[in-house]
Amino acid sequence: xxxxxxxxxxxxxAALADQLRPVLQxxxxxxxRQNQAMGTSPLHMGLLNxxxxxxxxxxxxxAAQEKLRGPTITAxxxxxATEGWVERRPSADDKxxxxxxxxxxxxxxxxxxxxxxxxxxxVRLADLSPEGRRxxxxxxxxxxxLCHD
Numbered sequence: 001x002x003x004x005x006x007x008x009x010x011x012x013x014a015a016l017a018d019q020l021r022p023v024l025q026x027x028x029x030x031x032x033r034q035n036q037a038m039g040t041s042p043l044h045m046g047l048l049n050x051x052x053x054x055x056x057x058x059x060x061x062x063a064a065q066e067k068l069r070g071p072t073i074t075a076x077x078x079x080x081a082t083e084g085w086v087e088r089r090p091s092a093d094d095k096x097x098x099x100x101x102x103x104x105x106x107x108x109x110x111x112x113x114x115x116x117x118x119x120x121x122x123v124r125l126a127d128l129s130p131e132g133r134r135x136x137x138x139x140x141x142x143x144x145x146l147c148h149d
Contacts (some may be wrong), residue, residue: 014066040109044080047073048102048110051086054101085109 032042035113050065051057056063063073077100085106091097102110124132 031117032119038113045113048106051100052102055101
């Protein structure tokens with residue numbers, strides 16, 4: 001009997017996943033457009049976030065973390081440095097090592113981008129009924145649980 005119940009749960013979960021995936025993809029697409037409207041790429045915003053969370057991170061470490069090749073990351077970091085969003089600084093401990101740091105201009109960009117995305121979401125959430133907003137709020141914890149590996 002438990003086997004049937006487990007099978008039903010898997011079938012229900014698969015059906016829910018089929019419905020949820022395209023909704024999340026559309027939501028992500030809309031949020032990415034907010035980046036593009038400010039002249040940044042989603043990859044650059046992701047790299048800025050990684051650097052902001054782990055200042056002093058090396059290019060090789062960043063490449064491994066982002067699962068990209070070193071030359072690819074280097075090209076993007078060069079573009080971001082030219083924009084004034086990040087800077088390279090020699091390590092105080094190891095003169096051969098260079099760490100990445102976000103600049104004031106980079107932090108300003110991140111803050112503006114986060115605000116732009118939050119504003120976009122707030123407008124859409126305000127268009128929902130009170131019940132719809134409560135349903136979204138109730139879904140936050142279970143959706144967050146899905147993000148843990």
